[in-house]
Amino acid sequence: MEETDKQFNHIQHYQLDGEYYDFFAPDKFMLQEIRRRYQEFFHLSQPKKSDRILEIGSGGGFALESLSDIGPGYFPLDIPLGNLKKIKDKATIPIFPVCADGYSLPFQSGVHDLVIMSEVLEHIAEPLPVLQEIQRVLKKDGIYIVSVPYKEKISYQICVHCNKPTPTHSHFHSFDETKLAELIRSAGMEPEKFAKNCNKVPNRLHFNLLLKNLPFTSWKLMDRIFNLLIDKPTSLILISRKA
Numbered sequence: 001m002e003e004t005d006k007q008f009n010h011i012q013h014y015q016l017d018g019e020y021y022d023f024f025a026p027d028k029f030m031l032q033e034i035r036r037r038y039q040e041f042f043h044l045s046q047p048k049k050s051d052r053i054l055e056i057g058s059g060g061g062f063a064l065e066s067l068s069d070i071g072p073g074y075f076p077l078d079i080p081l082g083n084l085k086k087i088k089d090k091a092t093i094p095i096f097p098v099c100a101d102g103y104s105l106p107f108q109s110g111v112h113d114l115v116i117m118s119e120v121l122e123h124i125a126e127p128l129p130v131l132q133e134i135q136r137v138l139k140k141d142g143i144y145i146v147s148v149p150y151k152e153k154i155s156y157q158i159c160v161h162c163n164k165p166t167p168t169h170s171h172f173h174s175f176d177e178t179k180l181a182e183l184i185r186s187a188g189m190e191p192e193k194f195a196k197n198c199n200k201v202p203n204r205l206h207f208n209l210l211l212k213n214l215p216f217t218s219w220k221l222m223d224r225i226f227n228l229l230i231d232k233p234t235s236l237i238l239i240s241r242k243a
Contacts, residue, residue: 023059023060023083024060024061024083024086025060026060028209029203029206029208029209032208032209032212033198033203033208033234033235034060034062034118035062035065035212036197036198036208036216036219036223037118037119037147037197037198037235037237038062038063038065038066038118039066039216040195040197040216040220040237041063041066041116041118041145041147041237042066042067042070043216043217043220044145044193044195044237044239045114045116045143045145045239047067047070047072047113047114048070048072048113049070049071049072050072050113051072051073051113051114052072052073052075052111052112052113052114053067053072053073053074053075053112053113053114053115053116054075054077054105054107054112054114054115054116054137055074055075055076055077055115055116055117055118056077056078056102056105056115056116056117056120056130056134057077057078057102057117057118057119057120057123058076058077058078058083058084058087059078059083059118060083060086060087061076061083061086061087061090061091062118063076063116063118064087064090064091064092064093064095067093068092068093070093071093071094072093072094073093073094073095073096074091074093074094074095074096075095075096075097075098075112076095076097076098077097077098077099077100077102077105078098078099079099079100079101081099084097084098084099085097102120102124102130102133102134103129103130103133104133105133105134105136105137107137108137109136109137110136110137110138110139110140110142111137111139112137112138112139112142113138113139113142113143114142114143114144114145115134115137115138115142115143115144115145116144116145116146117134117144117145117146117147118146118147119147119148119149119235120146121146121148121173121175122148122149122152122171122172122173122174122175123170123171123172124172124173125172127173127183128183128186128187131183131184131186131187131189132187132188134187134189135187135188135189135242135243138189138242139242140242141241141242142241142242143239143240143241143242144184144189144239144240144241144242145237145238145239145240146180146184146237146238146240147197147235147236147237147238148173148175148180148235148236149171149174149175149234149235149236150175150176150196150232150233150234150235150236151174151175151176152171152174152175153174154167154168154171154172154173154174155167155168156168175236176236177194177236177238180236180238181238184238184240185243188242188243189240189241189242189243190240190241190242190243191238191239191240192239192240192241193238193239194236194237194238195236195237195238195239196223196224196227196231196233196235196236196237197223197233197234197235197236197237198223198233198234198235199223199226199227199230199232199233199234200232200233200234201226201230201232202222202223202226203234207222
């Protein structure tokens with residue numbers, strides 16, 4: 001592990017992050033990216049009302065929009081307690097907020113039908129122990145869905161406090177299909193399907209904002225065409241199953 005990883009106190013970092021950054025009010029362009037990402041999550045996984053769904057790094061609770069018509073048991077898990085309180089206040093489905101760390105999930109083994117993680121894995125200095133915890137709490141044949149920035153170029157700045165290199169946006173890792181699949185397999189889960197989400201070209205052209213009311217299946221067709229023509233998706237999504 002690099003020196004900057006060893007000194008990174010992720011719990012303290014994300015407690016402060018929750019105080020200074022409003023996860024519930026992204027800019028209008030980012031909001032559409034987030035909405036379409038969660039729509040793809042649940043289009044791929046097809047959760048049922050009886051499912052227990054755990055989200056690690058629940059942020060602004062945007063999963064609720066896609067889950068409201070299903071009404072499963074939703075377990076948002078995050079470090080900033082204030083975020084969890086806000087998610088609970090806006091929920092219209094059964095919700096069970098959990099303030100915890102992904103390295104030690106406070107659940108018995110084999111209790112969740114679906115675990116989701118949206119743009120979180122790249123922030124974790126050592127992702128394998130977290131993925132092994134996810135594998136542990138999934139039911140037999142349970143589903144894990146993760147999204148990560150696609151082929152991101154990791155950059156560093158000098159920290160004003162310690163004068164050491166620190167990764168931009170606290171992104172420690174860059175993923176493509178091969179690297180992500182290998183990591184998932186090493187944690188005891190089997191990759192099933194990749195999806196490339198939210199191509200950067202229509203994003204730049206404001207299509208995602210202009211077409212925000214377009215049904216997901218129609219929007220996805222447009223997004224798929226752009227990704228075939230220009231391989232520049234914002235996110236790479238992988239659906240996996242407990243092996």
